[in-house]
């Protein structure tokens with residue numbers, strides 16, 4: 206491809222061009238949202254290839270999400286054409302880490318077909334490790350240990366490197382020992398957790414300089430997107446890889462740093478200049494994404510933060526629409542208003558793929574999804590990681606794994622008694638004992654016990670039935686489409702039935718998720734390909750080329766852009782999220798504000814903020830107060846609209862006695878709510894804390910809710 210007029214450089218401004226052409230030596234592009242950082246990276250790759258400085262295979266590009274990796278691949282293919290020399294290595298830290306480790310697994314004590322554990326399996330394993338050490342798991346829960354270990358891994362710390370003070374804070378000083386034991390257990394299982402995907406690379410490269418050298422020779426040019434959200438382990442990983450040639454180009458924006466709570470360090474930006482002295486620092490100031498009002502509103506909001514490196518941004522675009530703020534009576538109405546606007550967009554024949562709804566916690570998605578389903582509005586939920594972390598999805602995956610990989614003990618163990626079939630703890634212990642003695646996988650032990658009289662007739666029959674089912678499913682693998690087989694397995698195992706019988710509020714959602722899982726499998730050639738994909742927990746529930754609205758968490762939206770962005774749930778407690786405030790005070794608030802800024806800056810033409818004055822949290826109605834972020838938006842760039850009273854008035858009686866507003870709709874909802882806030886009206890922050898926590902039910906701790914990315918220090922791998 207040509208760089209000249211009409212070539213890949215066409216239209217770049219001088220600073221962007223400089224960033225593209227500064228191929229040699231360290232480069233840091235520090236610039237605001239929508240200034241073309243990602244575009245610079247993509248163009249840089251094209252430039253490196255076009256000028257013959259590198260073969261595609263000499264390039265390593267790290268993106269924050271798998272979605273971003275895919276998009277970048279497409280953009281590069283469009284720029285350079287189907288290159289004969291293959292494509293650059295392009296993916297998330299974790300995807301690339303996996304690729305590296307599979308090649309050299311034996312050097313770190315693994316086999317190349319190692320399993321990547323999800324949160325649940327990790328917790329189960331930690332529980333075993335804690336109990337085996339004679340520690341009371343109730344007092345020192347696996348979740349707490351997991352968050353310590355994740356923290357250490359995020360900082361690149363091997364067990365022996367854990368500072369004694371920190372190791373002391375778990376189980377009277379047993380922290381580091383348990384970390385060691387856990388790592389050993391992982392090795393025996395030929396498994397890694399997500400943190401290991403980076404940590405083991407670090408170990409591999411440090412212990413094997415010759416292997417590191419291979420990578421130095423291979424990756425002559427390294428590019429990193431969303432640099433502000435790298436954690437220390439990722440930084441060390443990059444530094445090792447880049448130290449020989451120093452052709453490292455990182456792009457980022459401190460105002461979009463939204464993963465501090467899980468170990469990302471904006472300080473990496475400062476470290477970069479320190480570790481790579483003489484780095485070229487380039488600033489981009491023109492925003493090409495958003496119209497004037499949107500950019501001004503977002504800039505005004507983020508200006509409230511104290512911890513900023515500071516930057517100026519301008520657009521040459523027209524002012525466009527103001528950011529709208531709409532108060533809805535409740536979250537149901539909020540969902541309805543949003544879907545009506547989307548229908549209007551659809552009626553205008555605009556593309557739905559240019560529409561996104563960005564939520565603070567995934568629990569908000571349910572109502573929106575319900576509404577969209579009712580209306581037949583096509584949508585997709587992005588940020589799949591979250592999806593695959595859900596308990597029901599992990600159970601379903603365990604069934605599939607146990608079918609495809611009979612030696613997968615963790616999978617088998619997980620579903621042995623799910624649904625309950627009388628194969629409880631006692632049975633499991635017996636299986637373990639036999640498996641250990643005979644040195645066989647659990648499944649094989651089960652096969653043996655199912656035929657022996659060591660077990661009571663009832664569990665024996667249950668076990669025999671289960672083994673017969675697995676045999677049947679396995680025999681179908683070659684003959685049945687893998688997604689049909691998956692549906693069949695979920696039916697025949699009684700798993701779907703288990704949720705159908707369950708009365709809890711979220712059972713329906715879980716059944717939906719299971720259906721979505723089966724649907725998403727159709728995109729893969731076979732079960733093995735699907736499972737490999739899942740183990741990296743990509744945002745898989747996505748069909749290319751279909752025009753659909755996207756729903757995702759704010760965290761998952763980083764780097765993306767849409768014509769129209771809907772931002773529901775701007776209410777105190779929900780957003781800013783109470784848990785962030787409780788746990789991290791002002792820093793927590795500032796990170797929430799950056800999140801709001803990320804949300805607004807995703808919009809090209811229209812940004813629509815919503816809040817509901819009543820929101821149901823686990824079946825209980827709460828009166829809410831509009832988010833302080835709404836007040837912080839500069840007046841000149843926002844427009845307050847109101848939910849048409851007709852919607853609310855008809856239903857007001859439902860809430861009578863629950864709110865001081867009665868059915869008065871004279872004042873806009875948020876002013877009413879503000880008045881209420883000013884008068885000290887009650888607002889259940891604790892419920893929100895709970896809600897945020899609950900949305901996180903299958904992971905632990907984090908108030909944020911972007912699933913894997915939330916826990917593992919990387920966008921979505």
Ligand code: ATP
Pocket residue numbers: 216217218221236237238239240241242243244245458461492493494763764765766806
């Ligand atoms: P974010 O911080 O949100 O990740 P970014 O800095 O990576 O944003 P890009 O996504 O690269 O920004 O660019 C934003 C939009 O502006 C994209 O649609 C991109 O194609 C467009 N763009 C960037 N540079 C130019 C340019 N020189 N001329 C026209 N459009 C541009």
Ligand code: MG
Pocket residue numbers: 242243244430764
């Ligand atoms: Mg970007």
